[in-house]
Amino acid sequence: MINFSNLLFKDTTTDISLDTPATPNRKAKLMNFIKRISLPVLSGLLLWLAWPPHILAPLLFIALAPLFIFADRVKVEYNAGGKIFRNSFLAFFIWNTLCLYWIYNAGQELGVLGALGIVAVPILLGSLLMSLVFFLFHRIRTQFNETTGLVALICGWLFYEYLHQEWQLAFPWMTLGNGFAEIHQWVQWYEFTGVFGGSLWILIVNILAYKFYKTYTLPGNKKELRNAAIGLFTIITIPIGLSYYMYYNYTEAKNPANVVVVQPNVDPFTEKFSNMPPEQQLNRLIRLSDSLGQPNTEFFIWPETAIINPVYEVQLPNDANVRIIQNFLSKYKNANVITGAETIKIYNNKATSTARLSQQSGQYYDVFNSAMQIENSPEVQVYHKTKLVPGVESYPYGEYLGFLGNLVIDLGGTTGGFGKENKNPVLYSQSGIGVAPAVCYESVFGAFMANHVRQGAQLICIITNDGWWKNTSGYKQHASYAKLRAIETRRCIARSANTGISSFINQRGDILKQTDWWVQTVIKADLNLNSKLTFYARHGDYIPLVASVIAVTFIILAFVNKFLNKRFKSI
Known part of the structure; x- marks a missing residue:
């Protein structure tokens, strides 16, 4: 012995x-x-x-x-x-x-x-x-x-x-x-x-x-x-x-949902989001989506910050981008678009620690790196990214390390730090499918994603923009880590990267299909939904x-x- x-x-x-x-x-x-x-x-x-x-x-x-x-x-x-x-x-x-x-x-x-x-x-x-x-x-x-x-x-x-x-x-x-x-x-x-x-x-x-x-x-x-x-x-x-x-x-239960993932390939260095006409970006996303969409498509997944113009949450049903997307969805009755966007929430007082004062209106506001789900109805669901990149999207311990504010980078979003208030960890489709959204960096946090799954998600959706790292090991590492989230939660994953690796991953962590680096393309797959909770999803x-x-x-x-x-x- x-x-x-x-x-x-x-x-x-x-x-x-x-x-x-x-x-x-x-x-x-x-x-x-x-x-x-x-x-x-x-x-x-x-x-x-x-x-x-x-x-x-x-x-x-x-x-x-x-x-x-x-x-x-x-x-x-x-x-x-x-x-x-x-x-x-x-x-x-x-x-x-x-x-x-x-x-x-x-x-x-x-x-x-x-x-x-x-x-x-x-x-x-x-x-x-x-x-x-x-x-x-x-x-x-x-x-x-x-x-x-x-x-x-x-x-x-x-x-x-x-x-x-x-x-x-x-x-x-x-x-x-x-x-x-x-x-x-x-x-x-x-x-x-x-x-x-x-x-x-x-x-x-x-x-x-x-x-x-x-x-x-x-x-x-x-x-x-x-x-x-x-x-x-x-x-x-x-x-x-x-x-x-x-x-x-391990055998996946047959419960397929048709998903289309778009990789628009907007170069963040030469086609800065702020300089690209919004309608050009939106038309590109719609054209690519339409090329593989089919009558039973449940989700079109677009990458982080795919919608260029800031979206005011109080005006969501009337936002021009939202209306254009809803018009596109009219031919796909059960479909939803999950897209990255920069959203703005306005307050009458300093409602959160990250809220900033507008010198013009005198009101406070937060800017969020968000995921929005748009469907064939006036309802638009918004998820706010909460795992923010230190020194890039947030001021860690700002009261002690305020000097880091000078290092904050604009990676297609806002300088000055994002808000992180979030009360909506799962997005639900019209047919009742729960999706756990992960905006970029969030997909590295296992327990965080497991918590989303514990609250009803049957599918994980990762939206990201890995183009900032250029053709290095960074985007490869990020894409590879997603396989571990699939195993931990036994959830299929649809991953949309603006530039990087977009992919479909099954519940064993196998890559079913993926794109090449730095190409404009679109892929689709039938992903099995799962409602069972793993031991890790339950206990973290x-x-x-x-x-x-x-x-x-x-x-x-x-x-x-x-x-x-x-x-x-x-x-």
């Missing part, structure tokens, strides 16, 4: 120092420096190679092991905590930079310095939070033991990922569990755990890989080495085997919630223990 607890947490470390005797020889110093950073650099490169759009996700199982080895080798050196923090920061900075460089393209209208500022915030902040987890691991291990330290690392990492999903600086793009998006057949069990289950799996396997390496380097441990190898193999293969079983045995992110409580407990214990040690030493 294999004791997995021993495999994970048995201390097989040896006190190996990376320090070499001081020498005036510059070459020796350089070689010592290279030797010291080689393991962190290796971790950073492995994480990058494993990340979408690459198809080397299995590297995630060993990518953190070099950092564990490094932390072990310097643990008894002077200022070991500082060395572990600095070198883990180097590893995560490499990973984040190589995966998120494309953010720079979105900020080019701010100039070089502004664009660098926009890309630096998520890279530096993410790297900092990840490094603090490894620092916590060292502190807990030093004050208690390695078993406690490894538990603290697992819980601390999940706590960081959960925090980075929920606070105002949220950027969950680099959550470890997202790394399996290109091999979604391995993680069908996300319908029970969400992506945090993948993060937990990766952390455990990396610890086992590290333990296997340490056992391999010690002589005379053939039995322990065999057990370590069996344990590592088992922890990897059982979830994969279970996932393939779920994948091949229970894994990181439990881990966060444990991590905070560890942090408090570390401070208390350090304080008591100082007091006893002073006596």
Whole structure:
């Protein structure tokens, strides 16, 4: 019987120092420096190679092991905590930079310095939070033991990922569990755990890989080495085997809805929305929709900010764009258009924290990045995007970080920050079909989308404009993550990207059909609706919630223990 607890947490470390005797020889110093950073650099490169759009996700199982080895080798050196923090920061900075460089393209209208500022915030902040987890691991291990330290690392990492999903600086793009998006057949069990289950799996396997390496380097441990190898193999293969079983045995109930997705391909750099005649954009969308529309079409999906002119919500039934779209729908009796738009809501007072005062009218107003559903009736449903991109669409902690207001980018919407009040998470068609809308960045938030599904959505619709990132890995990552939302909720997905990848995804995460990059086109498919709730859709992110409580407990214990040690030493 294999004791997995021993495999994970048995201390097989040896006190190996990376320090070499001081020498005036510059070459020796350089070689010592290279030797010291080689393991962190290796971790950073492995994480990058494993990340979408690459198809080397299995590297995630060993990518953190070099950092564990490094932390072990310097643990008894002077200022070991500082060395572990600095070198883990180097590893995560490499990973984040190589995966998120494309953010720079979105900020080019701010100039070089502004664009660098926009890309630096998520890279530096993410790297900092990840490094603090490894620092916590060292502190807990030093004050208690390695078993406690490894538990603290697992819980601390999940706590960081959960925090980075929920606070105002949220950027969950680099959550470890997202790394399996290109091999979604391995993680069908996300319908029970969400992506945090993948993060937990990766952390455990990396610890086992590290333990296997340490056992391999010690002589005379053939039995322990065999057990370590069996344990590592088992922890990897059982979830994969279970996932393939779920994948091949999952059958969608036949309940089709005909959906048409439009990709108008408006270049945000040369055909700025504000400079393109509104009727030209609208005519393009209608022409493309009409080319594949059929009598039983339920939904025409248009991308984020497809309607150029701001729409005043108080005048929705009489808005010129709405009337044109309703006229188009007259030949499709059951059809609905779901489109991105910039909508404006007016108040008599400062009704929300994001409301701004109009100097002309003296009234307050909010501007929303919205999804509108238009049908063959006067009713128009509006959904307001609430997961806003920090520093791009919102001022995170504006009362403390007001300077970020100077970095806000106009990505086809408004400068000055969007409102985020939303009371309508599900759009319902005339025939009663519930659709969960996700405007761009929102599709990265698993629990957020699961909440929409829990409130009655049978289908997920993603509208986005990925053209700001140009032909980089950014739009590919964004499109790939959508497959994980399909698995978590077992909902088909219709994805409309202005420029990027528009696609249809089934309930197993398979891409049924997709467009090429940077082409004007339209696609259609029959997508099966689903009303059943997965375990994850019902219960959300229970894994990181439990881990966060444990991590905070560890942090408090570390401070208390350090304080008591100082007091006893002073006596």
